[in-house]
Amino acid sequence: MTTSDDHAVEVRALTREFGSRRRPDAVVTALRGIDLTVRTGEVHGLLGPNGAGKTTLCKILTTVLLPSSGTARVCGHDIAASPRAVKPLIGIVFGGDRGLYGRITPRQNLGLWGALYGLHGRELRRRTDALLDRVGLSERADDRVDGFSRGMKQRLHLARGLVSDPQVLILDEPTTGMDPLAAYDFRTLVRELRAEGRTVLITTHDMAEAEAVCDRVTLIDRGRVLATDRPEVLARRMSAYERVEAAAVSAAVAEDLRGLPGVFSLDRTPDGRVSVEISAADTTGEVLRRLVASGVTSLATVRPGLAEVYRHLVQDRGMRVTR
Numbered sequence: 001m002t003t004s005d006d007h008a009v010e011v012r013a014l015t016r017e018f019g020s021r022r023r024p025d026a027v028v029t030a031l032r033g034i035d036l037t038v039r040t041g042e043v044h045g046l047l048g049p050n051g052a053g054k055t056t057l058c059k060i061l062t063t064v065l066l067p068s069s070g071t072a073r074v075c076g077h078d079i080a081a082s083p084r085a086v087k088p089l090i091g092i093v094f095g096g097d098r099g100l101y102g103r104i105t106p107r108q109n110l111g112l113w114g115a116l117y118g119l120h121g122r123e124l125r126r127r128t129d130a131l132l133d134r135v136g137l138s139e140r141a142d143d144r145v146d147g148f149s150r151g152m153k154q155r156l157h158l159a160r161g162l163v164s165d166p167q168v169l170i171l172d173e174p175t176t177g178m179d180p181l182a183a184y185d186f187r188t189l190v191r192e193l194r195a196e197g198r199t200v201l202i203t204t205h206d207m208a209e210a211e212a213v214c215d216r217v218t219l220i221d222r223g224r225v226l227a228t229d230r231p232e233v234l235a236r237r238m239s240a241y242e243r244v245e246a247a248a249v250s251a252a253v254a255e256d257l258r259g260l261p262g263v264f265s266l267d268r269t270p271d272g273r274v275s276v277e278i279s280a281a282d283t284t285g286e287v288l289r290r291l292v293a294s295g296v297t298s299l300a301t302v303r304p305g306l307a308e309v310y311r312h313l314v315q316d317r318g319m320r321v322t323r
């Protein structure tokens with residue numbers, strides 16, 4: 001077996017189809033040849049629109065699903081050939097309600113989960129108490145989970161994912177349902193996990209979250225990798241897509257700008273605020289010149305962030321679900 005110590009996750013030419021033998025025309029191809037390397041100790045974001053294949057990939061990495069073809073290794077172990085070696089190395093945290101027992105307490109949930117990993121007695125109690133403290137649930141440790149808010153359930157999910165002390169942690173939309181403060185605390189927690197030397201793979205739709213916590217991100221769409229890089233490098237790569245924002249722009253001036261070559265899109269609100277996306281570097285100057293010439297004084301240029309990169313790469317498909 002060849003492996004690199006630097007790579008916690010190595011995925012090569014991975015495909016996964018879902019279908020029924022009775023209806024071959026209804027086959028859905030969720031992954032179409034994914035290559036992905038997650039370095040040991042990095043926080044890696046997996047970004048993509050609904051149906052991109054993120055959850056399918058996570059399920060394959062956690063040995064819940066087998067790939068149709070291709071390979072995936074976790075800390076050097078092949079997920080298909082050695083699932084028993086992979087399972088203790090990798091933890092998964094889902095978004096939403098999946099996987100928690102509502103009629104029992106957080107302490108009991110963690111106890112059950114820990115027992116599955118062979119923990120018991122004092123060690124299990126020690127680990128459970130430490131995790132409940134870590135995710136801020138100590139005071140509610142003995143209340144029933146079904147009375148918890150979504151954010152509290154999400155924190156319990158995270159504790160559950162850490163019960164086995166995994167080297168690699170997969171967080172599938174981890175901040176779903178968290179209020180902004182809880183999401184902020186959560187990011188701090190992710191940084192702590194990295195400081196402990198763990199590798200974290202996060203799927204998210206939240207670009208701000210990805211920019212805040214990820215060392216690198218992989219954008220996927222329709223089962224394919226579009227790009228992998230550091231968030232700021234991806235943003236720089238798209239630097240032709242600059243944005244100009246201005247206030248008090250008349251409809252006529254907006255129409256004039258819309259017609260310029262190199263203007264990718266232009267939005268104008270009824271009160272005259274415009275946002276112009278520019279896809280050719282030399283167009284920015286011309287847009288600014290025309291705005292100033294028309295008497296506009298409130299304007300700014302904005303460099304693209306990850307959200308813009310994402311929108312351009314997935315071609316503005318937004319919420320549309322693909323097959």
Ligand SMILES: Nc1ncnc2c1ncn2[C@@H]1O[C@H](COP(=O)(O)OP(=O)(O)OP(=O)(O)O)[C@@H](O)[C@H]1O
Pocket residue numbers: 018019028029030048049050051052053054055056057322323
């Ligand atoms: N068990 C299944 N049976 C049939 N099709 C499936 C199954 N699981 C996933 N798919 C299909 O595979 C594709 C990828 O789905 P997946 O859940 O991996 O996407 P995702 O990126 O996680 O999306 P979301 O952001 O909505 O959670 C979708 O077209 C989905 O309908």
